[in-house]
Amino acid sequence: MQCIKHTQTGAVWIQRAIYNLGTSISDTGNSAVDNPSTWQAKFPYGETIHEATGRPSDGLLIIDYIAKSADLPLVVPYKNLSAAHLSACHGVNFAYSGATALSKEALAKKNITLELTNPSLDVQLGWLDDYFDGFCHNVKENCTKALSSSLFMMNFGTNDYGSAFRQNHSMEEIKKNNLVSDVVEAMKQALKKIISRGARKVLVFGVALDGCRPISLAMQSANKSATYDRFGCVRDNNDFCKYHNEVLQEGLKELREQHPDVQIVYGDLYNAMQSVFDNFKSLGFKSLTKACCDVESREKAKAIQYKDKLCGAHGTIVCPKPEEYVYWDNAHWTQKANQLAAGQLDHSRHLPQAREQLLQLIMSSSTTAMHAAMSFLNFVLLALLQLKYQNKEISPFEAHGTIMLLYILTSIIYSTALIALLLRAHQLPEIPCLATLEHISLLSGALACALLLLILAPPFGYFLLAFCGVLVLVKALLGSYQQIVGQLLDVAAISERPRDLILKVFHRSGRQEARDQAHAMASVCFQKYWIRHLLQIIC
Template identity: 50%
Template sequence: MASSILFPANSVTGIRSKTPGFMLSGGHRSAAQVVRIPRFFYVRSSLDFLEANVSDMSVNAPKGLFPPEPEHYRGPKLKVAIIGAGLAGMSTAVELLDQGHEVDIYESRTFIGGKVGSFVDRHGNHIEMGLHVFFGCYNNLFRLMKKVGADKNLLVKDHTHTFVNKGGEIGELDFRFPIGAPLHGIRAFLSTNQLKTYDKARNAVALALSPVVRALVDPDGAMKDIRNLDSISFSDWFLSKGGTRMSIQRMWDPVAYALGFIDCDNISARCMLTIFSLFATKTEASLLRMLKGSPDVYLSGPIRKYIEDKGGRFHLRWGCRQIMYDRSADGETYVTGLAMSRSTNKKVVKADAYVAACDVPGIKRLLPSPWRESQFFDNIYELVGVPVVTVQLRYNGWVTELQDLERSRQLRQAIGLDNLLYTPDADFSCFADLALSSPEDYYIEGQGSLLQCVLTPGDPYMPLPNDEIIKRVSKQVLTLFPSSQGLEVIWSSVVKIGQSLYLEGPGKDPFRPDQKTPVKNFFLAGSYTKQDYIDSMEGATLSGRQASAYICDAGEDLVHLNSSDAQDLKACKFNTIYQFGDSISDTGNAIIEFPILPYGRFPYGISVKEATGRPSDGWLMIDYIAQSAGLPLLEPYENPNSNFTQGVDFSVAGVTAVSVDTLIKWDIPPFVTNNSLMVQVDWFNKYLPTFCTNVADCQEKIKSSLFMIGTIGFNDYNLAFGQNKTLEEIKNIMVPGVVQTIIDSVKKIISFGATQVVVTGTFQMGCTPGLLTMFSTNTSAAYDAHGCLKDYNDFFMYHNSHLQVALEGLRKEYPNIHIIYGDIYNALQSILDNFSKLGFKSLTQACCGIGGKYNYSRDRAQGCGQAGVPVCSNPAEYVFWDVAHFTHQANKYLSEWLIKNMLPQLQCA
């Protein structure tokens, strides 16, 4: 079967089938001896009743199988990337989305569901990866299905387990009994006609000596005992307790093949006894259900809709080529991204947490080989998958109708055995007639049975051509159902899976990995991973719940790991940093020139409890960059008391890139200060004699210095905006001049001996409270999805594009100089795209200000720092502090993004 039994499970609706059930007693019954009885006495047709019984499964049950509902997550919102859209991956996604996280699921195939998936061929036939049957003990899967609205898609079958023997003889384990567990199970095993009396007696003795008995009073203790039996096969355990080989061959081998695709000689006692303990202690555990149609429509479909409705995203046909990783300073491995590809398209996916929700062969292909140095990951390679072949056979009649030969030939009404069927007498240990058991997609008017047969083990069939497989399987069907002689196979399909469920052999359980790995931001999910159930649909669902819980527990650490990325500028060993620019990097020059400015008094500096002259509530990007380099904060050039031994800040708020003369030439009235970019470069030239004694000495010291130029240019353009010049005019006239001025300043700095120069572009000024207020419009098309002015942001992108082209020419002119573009535009875009995850609540409003939609007024008396102007209660939730300057928190994130982007280009040792 597939998936959870890899029998992919099926659900719960209590809709009565067209086919009556069967009640057997005594020894094997032939087709002529099968007695029909009314089904209504046994079928739970009330969904409410069934749900009540399913929920009762968790009462006095092993805690590992029935975990409590998770507590509400209160940490930072995380971005999570999941590899694999199977049941484990989707279960993980649902849990994470319910906790408020952002989730993307990547699947290399064209359909979702993994081993529980299905697709429609070009003729309209639904093709499944395996036979999916839902046991009543699938508590976690039922919980998931109820959450997404898929529980109504399950059809409850008669509470019997039916064995079809050679010649059409039927054996049963009949659990239908007015009294529940454990008496219903005792009666079923004592009255079964699948075993002879002696075998039944020995079977009873073996089960009486098993941990199943302890499970009645101490389920967790029993589960511990069962885990301790993992090292021996079920056959060895069963025979040692008095069970017979005949019981294994006629009853337990078919069950073992259905559960794990291997026989009792090769399956762990833990695997079988886990199921037995639930069957014995929970009345509904052995009650089977199947989907009313294909898994893609009735299982994966509702889960996908739920995920997408919650904001989750599926990316089909995107496969993971490589897990990218690095090591922190303390030697810890962490994932930095996923290299993904779709056809010829490639991209790198970044997230706070990464989940590999794969099967065994998938995770082996994915893991970086150096990770095998860790015993945790190396253990996974001890696990191997079991090959399985699933065959579908469509007949022109009803194969499993054993009583009425004439009715089996008519096609007006579906008739036959509507349940999961086991057999000890064929290479397919379990099968079902999907036209009866899952009629919505598999019953076709004018056609007959659709047998779905699971060939286990599949090894002998893997190399065979499909025609030969169909021939062999149809011959075995005839052996089981002689009454089907003369019926023809009118359509067929074969699905081969080289490695399906992992081989749950003796001693393999210790090699199953936990969902939490030694790599801090990398997690696993999948039915093969460590959980108290077996490799199955239920195990996959449970693994997803456990993976989500681990991720939520690590929330704070994951955000910190992602932001710091475990690297800083100390590796570059800079002795000094020099900053040139405008207010975005002014650490105090402007208030020396213009003491009237509010930057030197509260609320400026409120987040660091000191007004420092910086236009923010705290530190600026250059402050964080200096800290990352292990240097003190830069002091302003115009402060005569500054210490310049390890760097200088030449930036001044309000300055332009071009000179006053150039602005006048462009018919733009200049600002009150003339400390333009080239003036700042001249300041550096005047400063040099205080730093070094001669040209050679200066050049040697400057080699170990970092030069930061920008941001610069916004004030040039803003002055033009105030003169009502069009964006096209500004593009054509001003952008070339502003960019050339920046390039000239870089050349001048290089002439002083600079070897490491970072030139920062401009950011999305169309998102600032100032520009949004100045150019407010009722035209919705003027704004992007973040509420920013599109045309103005496009303009600043235009400036950046020209600057980058010019810098590329400069690199060719100075091939031995590291000239780096500081991409603040994309740094801010990262905040815009992830603002809620990063803890921001406002993108475009000023924290400090008053008036209008953006907390900003063009009346200077209502500007930040003026009397009576309010300040937000939590600046860390705002991107902008005032008219156009970032908050302490935003500067922190922007600097971390820039550092991460700069490091590879700086080529530090």
């Protein structure tokens, strides 16, 4: 596996990664690989990103924005690994549209029949096992330790309940036959298995506003007793989602008690989307419960959603501005809604430690230690400077005016970057990428220390300045090469053809060094601007 760096002491895992199990809200192409004729594998799906990638949206999904927020490439679908193994270094997505938490047989015992039989949670776990059996075979050190820096995500439940609703099972009946508790138990057992594999950072999503989905509204149109909220959403459906989420959170609480060494975070999709609805006008939305690809009647809704005739089928109408709609088709969100929901996940007001936990899922402990060491070193050097000039008639500013002004400037940059890094936990989409902020703060902190050393111990100060300069120069020389390959790999994350081209070019060249560099690029936090490349060397 190309994600392994071989050293004198053996193979060492050097990548952070995202592994995901779930349903259509995070399916980045698995179902499209199995069924290229499915509607989400064709236009107008993907029209906002100018390519139909198999995502059930006009563009990117929440999982894509989570990957971007962690400065990782878009997560590769498991079914596409043979053509996209480079990005697999950064994780694998096992999610599949229409997937259920319970197996077909388990649902049948509750008199629930699946109209479409797609890989359920246990099947996706089998894929994960197969993948990690190969991965762990290549890791000489402990596999559990090797996976501890990765983020594991899961989302299930919507399709289990949707199948029951479509077959006229009432919500009270669903509660009585323990469908919710069984779904949550299946998720808990899957999480235990993932944790046994080495997962130490887990993000589990609840279900969102089912009563606002166009498909749900269409199916409730004949129900005269249905009540609606101020947004036109079916209250009973949304109340049921709340019930599932409450049971799920209780289950996650039990898991935290059983595994105190594992960060288990609840992804509050319900309140994330509720926030989008509450602020829809200021966010630029004009339609909340109507699909960009229009669905009107219950009969049409059932045909489009459950007989493989989604957006693009005869009789559907595509809106001219998807960014004004929350829903792309009758069940899935637009790219804009996905992006906003991903941002809202970072500041849930309903789980006290959610912000801190989510931030910890992304930030490495080593970087935090470096920030602490940098701040402490600056403090010590300032104290020594104060002692040096304590009994002198002139101040450091009078003796070294230019250096002190530069120090103040770099200190301001350092402090600003640190503050922005903390604010990022609250404003995910608006604050620049995590890696860039880390690089800016660490580089400015190092320069601040070097400037103080120029006054206290000039040889050390010049050495540190020269060292920083060499690092930046080396990075600058490599920047153009990394930028070109990085952008190609970024494009390849949603299209296998560019990646195939990259592989062919490097493997035909016959240069082992070039091939190694190409694979190593997958571990770099590629950004669009050259200055970000210069700063990444500090990471």
